[in-house]
Amino acid sequence: MECYFLAPLRVKLAQPFSTAYSSSAYLQRRGSCVRWRSGSGGAAHCQKMFVPGFGEGSPEAKAARSLQDFFTFVAVKIVLAQLESYNPEAHAELTEFVDRNSLNDGDKFCRALMRESPRHKGLALRILEVRSAYTKRDFEWDNLEKLARKMVDESNTRLMREYVLETSHLDNED
Amino acid sequence: MECYFLAPLRVKLAQPFSTAYSSSAYLQRRGSCVRWRSGSGGAAHCQKMFVPGFGEGSPEAKAARSLQDFFTFVAVKIVLAQLESYNPEAHAELTEFVDRNSLNDGDKFCRALMRESPRHKGLALRILEVRSAYTKRDFEWDNLEKLARKMVDESNTRLMREYVLETSHLDNED
The missing domain is CATH 1.10.1200.210 (Chaperonin-like RbcX)
Known part of the structure; x- marks a missing residue:
């Protein structure tokens, strides 16, 4: 598992997955989640997805x-x-x-x-x-956010369309 | 000149600098600058620094x-x-x-x-x-911007401090 975006991560990811995604690490990270929102019942809860493997840092810090x-x-x-x-x-x-x-x-x-x-x-x-x-x-930070959201949406659509076209083509041949 | 952040740029940068930074490319990019501000005299002018070599894209799009x-x-x-x-x-x-x-x-x-x-x-x-x-x-976009600004400032200070310490040490030895 490698990603050129963050070269130092390659070392971190060499650890076994069982260690990287242990439940204790999960709970630890959940505990440090800083974005809390009020639910409909009035109870506060963290709605962020858990991202493991960034150690003391965060995805934002790595980026x-x-x-x-x-x-x-x-x-x-x-x-x-x-x-x-x-x-x-x-x-x-x-x-x-x-x-x-x-x-x-x-x-x-x-x-x-x-x-x-x-x-x-x-x-x-x-x-x-x-x-x-x-x-x-x-540097246009707002533009970066807008472009990244748009690119992810467009890529998702393109990947699914490609797959559907490819498999429907195979179905027609059968 | 290479930067792992943007792999496709490696190809682009293989062109001679004379081509990459030609004055026509400069003027073309200046013409496409979209951020205009009013000067003190009331005349509008673009205050952004010119970033060459991104072709049809922009640094924000590459990022x-x-x-x-x-x-x-x-x-x-x-x-x-x-x-x-x-x-x-x-x-x-x-x-x-x-x-x-x-x-x-x-x-x-x-x-x-x-x-x-x-x-x-x-x-x-x-x-x-x-x-x-x-x-x-x-993903915390505001946090990304804040962290990037802080990191750049801290790195600049650290690099200059390191250099001063190193050269002052040499001066003392002389």
Whole structure:
């Protein structure tokens, strides 16, 4: 069971399922559920589905961690585009560094860039600044939510339609 | 330049930077910017940073696509946890299928699961249902935004502090 979205999870998922989904872990997580709603009878109860296997974290924290790497990637692209017109030399230096270093881990990339040379350090600081500004100001969070909901609905419909078409085709042949 | 967050981007980034960041692409993207704000002088202008290289899509669409795969991954974990207590046989079947098939591409995984056997088809439909409900109801979007902003700020501070500590240590030695 692997998912490239969250590389560190691969290690966690190597544990046996019996451990990952033990009833004690289930109860523990249920106990830490923070969203409570009033039922029709007035009793409060948690309506969230139990998501096991995230340890001390949460799905939201794991997603935020991956988004952070994505924002570093976006910041590098923004800075490259900005440099291209007014500082071709710095653009070439950053391009060359990007070709040599993976952006899978954004922090690791910035850490290496800062230590490459004083000029690269300036570029790294610019990338940190841009990813912070992009996260806070430019990234359209509402749009992300809307698009994700729409994509999931469309994918569900498409997958079921494909399956029905495929099986009805087989039925016709029989 | 690679980023595991968005696997399809690897192909796109293989093109030369001169093409990816050409001024015509720049102007094209600027023209499609949808967020306009009134300036102090009353003139409207786009204050968003230009993000090149996403073609017809947007960073939000790419992030939503990756989140969709993540939600499939979460849905599989939820269904496994639900099955464990009341249907150990189905739990074992799904576990075995998950071990054999990657969850990197959520739709591909569900497509294969639907075609494995009639029993697996039932499991696949359950996973589709759960990922839709999770996306709409359980996933805390506000929390995601808050955590991502906080993580970026904390990472920026940590990276700069590390660098300063490291270089001040070198200065002391000199």
